[in-house]
Amino acid sequence: MISGARLKRMVRKEFRQFFRDKMMLRMSIMIPIVQTLILSYAANTDAVDVPTVVCDLDRTQVSREFLASVTSLDTFDLVGQEVSVEDMELALDRGTAELALYIPSGFSRDVLEGDAQVQILVNGADSITATAASSYLLQSAAAYDVTVKRERVARLGLSTQGLPSVRSETRVFYNPDLRSMWFMAPGVMAMLLFVLLQNFAALSIAKEKELGTFEQMVMTPIRPTELLLGKLIPYGLIGALDALVIGTMVVGLLGVPLRGSVLTLAVALIIFIFATLGSGLLLSAVSANQQQAQILNFFLSFPSILLSGFIFPRENLPQVLYWVSEVIPMTYLLRIIRGVFLKGTGFAELWLPNLLPLTVLAIIFFTLGVLRFQKRLD
Amino acid sequence: MSGDDLAVRTEDLSKRFGETVAVDGVSLEIPVGDVFGLIGPDGAGKTTFMRLISGVMRADSGQAMIAGEDVIADPEAVKQRMGYLSQAFSLYADLSIEENIDFCGDLYLMPRDEVQRMKEEMLELTDLLRFRKRLVGRLSGGMKQKVGLICALINRPQVLILDEPTTGVDPISRRDFWRIISQLPEQGVTVVLCSPYMDEAARCRHLAMISRGRILAEGTPEEMRQKVAGTVLEVTADDVRAASRALSDLSSVRRVTPFGDALHVQVEEGREAVSEVRRALGEAGVDEDEIHEMVPSLEDAFMDIVTRGDRVA
Numbered sequence: 001m002i003s004g005a006r007l008k009r010m011v012r013k014e015f016r017q018f019f020r021d022k023m024m025l026r027m028s029i030m031i032p033i034v035q036t037l038i039l040s041y042a043a044n045t046d047a048v049d050v051p052t053v054v055c056d057l058d059r060t061q062v063s064r065e066f067l068a069s070v071t072s073l074d075t076f077d078l079v080g081q082e083v084s085v086e087d088m089e090l091a092l093d094r095g096t097a098e099l100a101l102y103i104p105s106g107f108s109r110d111v112l113e114g115d116a117q118v119q120i121l122v123n124g125a126d127s128i129t130a131t132a133a134s135s136y137l138l139q140s141a142a143a144y145d146v147t148v149k150r151e152r153v154a155r156l157g158l159s160t161q162g163l164p165s166v167r168s169e170t171r172v173f174y175n176p177d178l179r180s181m182w183f184m185a186p187g188v189m190a191m192l193l194f195v196l197l198q199n200f201a202a203l204s205i206a207k208e209k210e211l212g213t214f215e216q217m218v219m220t221p222i223r224p225t226e227l228l229l230g231k232l233i234p235y236g237l238i239g240a241l242d243a244l245v246i247g248t249m250v251v252g253l254l255g256v257p258l259r260g261s262v263l264t265l266a267v268a269l270i271i272f273i274f275a276t277l278g279s280g281l282l283l284s285a286v287s288a289n290q291q292q293a294q295i296l297n298f299f300l301s302f303p304s305i306l307l308s309g310f311i312f313p314r315e316n317l318p319q320v321l322y323w324v325s326e327v328i329p330m331t332y333l334l335r336i337i338r339g340v341f342l343k344g345t346g347f348a349e350l351w352l353p354n355l356l357p358l359t360v361l362a363i364i365f366f367t368l369g370v371l372r373f374q375k376r377l378d
Numbered sequence: 379m380s381g382d383d384l385a386v387r388t389e390d391l392s393k394r395f396g397e398t399v400a401v402d403g404v405s406l407e408i409p410v411g412d413v414f415g416l417i418g419p420d421g422a423g424k425t426t427f428m429r430l431i432s433g434v435m436r437a438d439s440g441q442a443m444i445a446g447e448d449v450i451a452d453p454e455a456v457k458q459r460m461g462y463l464s465q466a467f468s469l470y471a472d473l474s475i476e477e478n479i480d481f482c483g484d485l486y487l488m489p490r491d492e493v494q495r496m497k498e499e500m501l502e503l504t505d506l507l508r509f510r511k512r513l514v515g516r517l518s519g520g521m522k523q524k525v526g527l528i529c530a531l532i533n534r535p536q537v538l539i540l541d542e543p544t545t546g547v548d549p550i551s552r553r554d555f556w557r558i559i560s561q562l563p564e565q566g567v568t569v570v571l572c573s574p575y576m577d578e579a580a581r582c583r584h585l586a587m588i589s590r591g592r593i594l595a596e597g598t599p600e601e602m603r604q605k606v607a608g609t610v611l612e613v614t615a616d617d618v619r620a621a622s623r624a625l626s627d628l629s630s631v632r633r634v635t636p637f638g639d640a641l642h643v644q645v646e647e648g649r650e651a652v653s654e655v656r657r658a659l660g661e662a663g664v665d666e667d668e669i670h671e672m673v674p675s676l677e678d679a680f681m682d683i684v685t686r687g688d689r690v691a
Contacts, residue, residue, distance in 0.1 A: 009484035013473070020472050212466040216529075218434045219462035220485040221454065376453075378435045 002226055010222070010230025018234060028200075032192050032242045036249050039192075040185040050133040053080035053097040055088040062108035066118075069147070070140035071101075075133055088121070098123045099133050111148060174342045182257070185250045186341040187310050190333045192246060193269070194276055194304065197239045199297055201280025204231040205373065206293035215377060224375045232277045239273045250341075259344030268336040268350070271358050275329040278365030285372040304328050309335070329365075332358040384443070385410045385537050385568035386431055391440035392591075393426055400426040402591035403440070408570060408584070410536075411563045415582030416572040417680060423591040424572035425465065428541045431570070432462055445536045458486060461535035463526045465542040471515030475506060475525050478514055479532060486533035493532060500528045504554045520551025527558060538562065540571035544578060556581060576676045587683050594687035599676055606644065606674040606682045608632060611655060613641040614667040624662035630654055635681060642678055 018024055052071065056063050059082065071078060079097055080087065091097040100121035110116035120137055122130040205228075208214035217227065247265070250256050258265075283300070287293035306312065307321055308330035314322060325331050332354045339345035339354075347355075386408040393401040400423045408414045416424050429435035431442050433453025442449040447456040469478045476497065483493035501507040504524040514522060523543060530538060540559075544552045560581070562569055571582070579585055579599065586596045595605055615621040618639055625643055626634045630651050633644040645651035652669060659666045674682075 003487060006484065006487055009481070013470075013477075013481050013484075016477065017470065017472050211471070212464065212468040213470060215434075215464050215466065216462070216468040217485070219432055219457065219460070219464075220482070220533075221457040221487075222485050376434050376436065377429055 007226050011233050014234040028238050032246050036246050039188040049077040051079045051097045052076040052099040053088050053091045054101045055083050056103045057105040058103050058107035060108040063103050069144045075136045098130050185254050185256045186337045189246045190337050197276040198280040200235040201277045202283040202293040202297040205284040206287040206290045210289040218375050236273050243269045260340035264347045265340045271362050272333045275362035278369050281369030304330050329361050387443045389441040392438050399591050413569045413583045415579045415585045417579045418588035422588045459536045461530035461538040463530040463540045469514045474511050476510045482529040482532045520547040523547050537568045589684045589687050595683045602679045603674045606679050608646050610672050610674045610678050611643045612672045613643050613669050616665050621664045624658050
């Protein structure tokens with residue numbers, strides 16, 4: 001039993017306060033726009049111009065050929081070519097280089113004897129970039145290996161035709177250039193919505209409690225559901241508007257392809273908005289003031305973002321944390337949003353594995369929030 | 379008194395917070411049209427009692443009826459017919475006076491034209507009409523509390539509950555405030571307030587004195603004054619502090635309370651008390667200007683009742 005008239009007036013009051021609060025306005029419009037740009041470019045894991053030093057103790061024609069062939073990609077930025085072993089280690093220590101290639105003396109002889117070794121040193125402190133760059137280096141070295149063998153065989157006057165070899169060729173679907181922005185930008189959209197809405201919802205009731213207006217409100221005949229919906233509907237609408245703005249930017253400005261249906265995306269976002277407002281409401285209901293709500297929100301937001309697969313693949317998580325990540329709405333939204341944007345995944349394929357669990361979580365969080373909320377002062 | 383004539387009735391109402399008993403078996407009957415004051419020191423349990431009878435806090439035991447509704451059984455039933463003004467600031471600072479009042483009317487689903495009419499009338503009466511568009515956050519404490527009172531009355535309640543309504547309010551706003559309250563009984567509205575101030579208590583028709591969660595005395599302000607044991611003498615002296623020292627050890631003196639440049643000295647009944655006081659002051663070398671018997675003030679009554687009550691407990 002909800003009075004539509006009272007709900008309408010409650011919503012109007014919330015909007016009035018919202019638009020009067022310049023800070024809230026800025027937070028909900030400017031921050032998403034600026035953050036989308038910053039995060040999408042910053043959360044870039046592409047390896048380009050990785051500062052690299054080379055310590056070539058062989059200094060022969062062969063070693064220089066090898067170097068030229070493996071470092072020709074623009075992945076590497078050679079900051080030192082013929083440095084000593086000490087300088088190579090120093091460069092890694094100081095961070096002037098992320099990657100070092102060590103060619104021992106006798107390399108050219110070993111190549112001829114068929115058993116040459118080189119060493120790649122990687123700065124593990126920035127593991128994402130370094131790993132990507134070193135894998136490029138390994139690939140190039142393997143290619144050089146094949147080239148050298150073929151040349152040797154040819155020089156012996158034999159045909160290279162029947163030479164046994166396996167070549168694996170990788171083709172990347174959906175994101176052929178492996179542009180990390182394509183992967184990150186839709187995720188950034190999910191994360192911004194989550195941070196903004198959970199914060200709004202967490203503060204909603206806590207703020208009224210802190211200002212004493214909650215005490216006044218519980219003295220009136222307003223029903224708990226009217227109060228809660230009245231507070232959350234405006235935030236939901238603002239969230240939907242933000243989703244539209246961020247989505248338009250991601251496609252229009254950042255050039256990320258939206259291959260799937262806009263409708264599927266919209267449905268997923270609406271369910272996600274519900275789930276997030278529900279979990280925020282739960283935080284608000286258990287908090288006595290805004291500070292408590294904010295600290296709770298702070299401690300719960302980070303795991304949500306980190307465990308959801310926003311940055312790290314969930315498959316690498318320890319089993320317990322993997323289970324935890326299954327009750328995080330972000331986990332499902334990320335899969336949906338990336339699927340819809342890059343793969344064009346349709347509603348039918350998303351429903352059972354992703355949309356349904358998201359809906360269930362939304363219902364659970366919302367119900368818990370409503371149940372935990374008490375229209376009382378004790 | 380039959381149940382229909384009662385605006386509020388409680389029976390053995392109790393509430394504890396951990397070890398502390400905030401309200402301890404309170405039974406009160408407040409007739410319709412009364413202005414009832416619950417008077418007691420800070421921490422006596424006044425606010426808790428107000429919250430219990432409003433149904434926003436659950437009692438541990440006991441009964442509470444307000445405007446004929448059982449608050450314990452159905453706390454929401456009475457809210458449409460009840461008004462409440464809390465001690466803490468409880469309006470939206472970022473909304474104007476008018477917007478706050480309108481929103482309160484909305485919460486009770488009051489017809490807009492009626493809210494409009496009452497708003498005009500009460501803003502006029504409280505001298506706030508010219509500030510109607512001002513944000514409540516930019517008002518003085520007294521003005522805020524007057525707006526709060528208008529909000530609490532906007533649903534035309536049968537019972538108005540005021541929790542320390544004029545704490546921290548300037549005298550002029552307090553006068554405006556009471557101008558509205560004193561009109562309410564003739565409209566059939568029952569006012570229940572709590573306050574630590576005696577001048578506010580003096581404006582009530584009935585009082586109950588509460589300390590440590592228990593009602594120690596009940597009655598009209600006049601009856602309260604008569605409850606003071608013995609006689610109260612007003613002693614005016616040049617050196618009030620020396621006089622106070624000289625008198626507080628006398629066996630016939632029950633209490634010495636300073637009031638500005640005078641002392642209220644509560645003594646045992648009888649003529650000889652006056653001469654004993656005079657002699658004690660003479661021995662202490664204090665020049666007394668005047669000693670005369672006085673009608674005990676409410677404050678004397680309050681001090682006497684609370685001290686005696688606490689001694690028993």
